[in-house]
Amino acid sequence: MRLFSTLILSMLLAVVLPMQGRAADLKIALAADVSSLDPHYLNIAPNVAFASHLFDALVNVDADGHLVPGLAVSWKPIDATTWEFKLRHGVKFHDGSPFTADDVIFSLDRPATLTRSPGPFTSYTKQIVAKQIVDPYTVRLKTATPYGPLALDMSAIFIVSKKAAEHATTDDFNSGRALIGTGPLKFVSFRRGERIVLKRNDDYWGEKAEWDKVTFRIITSAAPRLAALLAGDVDVIEAVPTADIARLKTDPRFHVEQKISWRTIFWHLDQLDRPSPYITDKSGKPLAANPLRDPRVRAAISMAIDRRALVDRTMEGQAVPASNIVAPGILGYNAALPVEKYDPQGAKKLLADAGYPDGFAITLHGPSDRYINDRQIVQTVAQFLNHVGISASVETLPLSVYFGKARTGAFSMSLLGWGTLAADFGLRTLLGTPDPAIGWGSWNWGRYSNPQMDKLVHASLASVDQQARDTYAQQAMAVALRDHAVIPLHYQYATWAMRKGLRYTARTDEFTFAHQFHADAPMQKASALK
The missing domain is CATH 3.40.190.10 (Periplasmic binding protein-like II)
Structure with a gap:
């Protein structure tokens, strides 16, 4: 036997x-x-x-x-x-x-x-x-x-x-x-x-x-990607649609793995000293000056966004509100920076103080096939801005087209997701004063420049001692984010579903x-x- x-x-x-x-x-x-x-x-x-x-x-x-x-x-x-x-x-x-x-x-x-x-x-x-x-x-x-x-x-x-x-x-x-x-x-x-x-x-x-x-x-579209898994045409999918994660977790045919991502989803803001390409008054006439150069306007945009609602509804709980451009646990993450409080009345006051009591019109740009719910994120933020007097319209593009345009400064407000293992790396690339000779600012779509932040990033990168490096990077993060150099939204969860x-x-x-x-x-x- x-x-x-x-x-x-x-x-x-x-x-x-x-x-x-x-x-x-x-x-x-x-x-x-x-x-x-x-x-x-x-x-x-x-x-x-x-x-x-x-x-x-x-x-x-x-x-x-x-x-x-x-x-x-x-x-x-x-x-x-x-x-x-x-x-x-x-x-x-x-x-x-x-x-x-x-x-x-x-x-x-x-x-x-x-x-x-x-x-x-x-x-x-x-x-x-x-x-x-x-x-x-x-x-x-x-x-x-x-x-x-x-x-x-x-x-x-x-x-x-x-x-x-x-x-x-x-x-x-x-x-x-x-x-x-x-x-x-x-x-x-x-x-x-x-x-x-x-x-x-x-x-x-x-x-x-x-x-x-x-x-x-x-398979860049979420629904066909999920359908391919359900039909057995593929064994694994990444970037699982947020609406389907709970169902897949209880389906005995599949297995789900998740982890908080290092990727921060945020807005680049055009800060060049010239009329911004997608900003007008509400009658459609281009503005003589770029309002996004004013830190009060940038702060108003940040205060107009309800990040908790964005995470709970648009991301269906599959994200965490962000206050930095790196995720918690990453070198240089500054825990002293709070998530921006949702304050539409405060946003309206800042706009008025900056000389835009009636707001202005802006087109928000983002990819349609790169980040989890990216199209919906752009649409949701547009709704928030409309509530404070900024008349926001939306244009999303395929990634192959979007990145090529965004990196040339073609947009006024553009969505980007970025992941890095160190804040000084991220700040150098995303917000460092552009300088091709040293490779700084290669993804600085808004052309932000702040000598104080640059100096702190240089000090961080020059530090062999990890504690000193972390301190300098946190200080650089504080300078950039308190200046609203970019507008952080959330850290998304990374999710895989497999047979x-x-x-x-x-x-x-x-x-x-x-x-x-x-x-x-x-x-x-x-x-x-x-």
Whole structure:
């Protein structure tokens, strides 16, 4: 009898094992388009998350936002302006060629050569003034001044093969010709806006993916994405529609994972000294001056927004009101900054004090397919502004169009979501006085400039001591937010829904990594079948 049971169990395992990953396929529906496969071309989350399947950085980030070894096994400061990175031995690129220090230097130089990037990675590389190869597996990076967070910067730069990419264009990456990385998956095919197919890298240096093949479907609309999961067309969806989360949690066919995101959803405000492109008086005549340059007007806009109602209704409880541009727990988060109190009467008074007792007209812009409920967020905020005399209309655009326009200052008030592991990084990129020479302000859509904030951010970035860095970053945050440089709304929850039998560790960076999905243990399945 025992022999018979053993035979039955062996047969069951033979059936179950191929379904448990190593001989199985995984189908994932992504909520945002992957606009480029070039890992150095456009610094937006969908592109970065996808590149992590094909490429590695020197430093990786775990699910909780902590730095962990990647292609570098260790890093340390040699002196105040020099960091040494020890590279991992035995790593191979997808074409079988060895990974060495030459590939690191090439990859750090490459972002600066992509001069037409709509969202460059140069803010992570500009501070490096010299690079030294000590030996094939040791690299030293020198900065002009003391710079504490260099390791964090290195988590944002993917290492490409110098051999494959030295003469490659972004089109060569998008076609797959130059897509030679060291990551856990290899490129198979790419149909822009539709699907991307990858296969397992059996020579990966780290934990190998369970899946022979992974198909990513681009489904930017929430309802069709959910429908694909319910129909079994995909195994996993990200950015689950907020209205459906509670139902999915109680459906035995599915499993839901959630985590508070590092992403802050906020408004950029045009602060250039000229008539703003989408602001008029209420008869449609352009205003002679830009009212958003007045801090009282910016404060009035912030006070007009009921963040609690926005979270409870528009986000259906799947968010937390924001007071900073980084989430709680992130270095530089300033707990002394309260969530702006909803005060429509106070907002009206500030508008009157600023010379706009009857308000003005403005068009709010946002993406239609990037953030959770992004279109509804823009519409809700427009309603709040209408209540205080600002006549707000709404225009939302596909992400592929929206980012390109917003970064040129084409809008007066534009919605953005940003996630970072440190406030000084976020402030440098989002609100630092734009300076291409040092990579500051590359996402400063409103062209805000405040020398006091810049000085504090510089001091924070120069601090090797974490406590000093945190203090400077908090002070910089206070300067920017009390000036209403941007208008924070909320931190959204990151949510994944998947078929029963799959598990995923929810990530604070919201990234969906196919190689980190796991099937339930075969032995547990076999026991259940018994």
